[in-house]
Amino acid sequence: MASSATPTPKKIVQSVTVRVPQGMLSPSSSSASSKNFCNRPSNRMYYPSNFKRSAAPARVMFFQNDSWNDLPTPIVEFLRSGFVERKAVVSVEIEGSTVLFDFVRMLQIDLGVGTQRSIAWIDVNAKPFFPRAFVSEDLVEGSDSPKVQINKRINVSGRVLGKRQTEERPMDEDEVTSSITPRSSEWPNVRLVGEPERVYTVCSNLFLAGMKKVDLAAAVTAIHQCVRDGPLDKARLEVFQKQIEITTAARGAANVIYAWCGVSGNDVKGILTHGFGAPSKVSGPQSHGIGLHLSHLSVPFLSAGQSERDDNGEKYAILCRVILGNVEKIEAGSKQCYPSGVEFDNGADDPKNPKWYVIWSTNMNRHVLPECVVSYKSNYVPAQSVRRAYPVDMLISKIKSHLPPSKVQELSSLVCELKGGKLARDDFVKQCRSVTGEQLMASALKDLRLQKQGS
Incomplete structure (x- = not known):
């Protein structure tokens, strides 16, 4: 076990101040003994195969508030060194509290306050390792008993399932499965959205309502929501908001809508990092000018032609917020690449009943803001x-x-x-x-x- 004296930055992980019920921790727990705590009846899930099969983790996450949250880099580096030494449990001192990271049970255990949370990781080979059931057990300040535990299982599509229950059932290690696409670990500035979240429900319903018009078997496999924590991402949002003000002042209304952009898995990272860099891959009679082609919110299947299946059979679509401004009609097969006059901002196949929007290259990164990346499977071919x-x-x-x-x-x-x-x-x-x-x-x-x- 790593020495608990290893220095770590302050406030790396927030600890929850709670009242610990009598009997939850044995008297020996004050000396950082983990044996009695980790053998509590509610703590019977083991995932030794994950620990054995995994390479050193590149990302380590903990489950809280119905979502997976990344641990800070200094802690990940410390845990990685213990993992490389094949230590099943690594002890870290965080804000004066001893926290155990148990890679076999896939738990983060705070000995000081008596809480435990599930952990997961993605290794250096981009392979994900998630527990079958998600545990988030916090004690309420002033309460004599812990909250009801919420155990959630994920199916092979990465969706969260299950109901509230107070006990975990033992899991066979062969049951532990997660097909959250490894590519997602390479995407910057996004978070994996859980199925209970409103973002997941709204985005998934919008997408499937359109896709099932052409493919009843279409299924969403994951949704990642864009986050704007870094300076460049915040600047990108500010530019978009400023453009809304400029367009509103010039046109009377910015005409902001949502639309779908079909992309290949290889393009997602570049778009999220640097923005849109080239016109969409739409050609022939379906092309309405040369620019970024986005399909109307009701017809996401049109964008399926812009996306190629990856090795997992998945395709991708980005839900974008779009500033249209004044829209002009662009004929199918047109080679137009900029507005035909100063009174127009962007184009559409039919301004009154659009299926395709075309955002000119000069406007792409001021008029379009990615919101969510939808991973899906479908047999539909445009x-x-x-x-x-x-x-x-x-x-x-x-x-x-x-x-x-x-x-x-x-x-x-x-x-x-x-x-x-x-x-x-x-x-x-x-x-x-x-x-x-x-x-x-x-x-x-x-x-x-x-x-x-x-x-």
């Missing part, structure tokens, strides 16, 4: 992906072998109508999907993509 990449005959030949004769006949009829000019391309794609189903279409497109890459 229509433009079919139109852009593969001939109809090649796509149909991939699909028809997996369909019954009646469905093949429907597809053949649709192809004849398309080639005969009786059916518009967008209508063809929509009806084709209704015949094949989203999963089969996605699988066929994936096969064609791999075939194209191999040729």
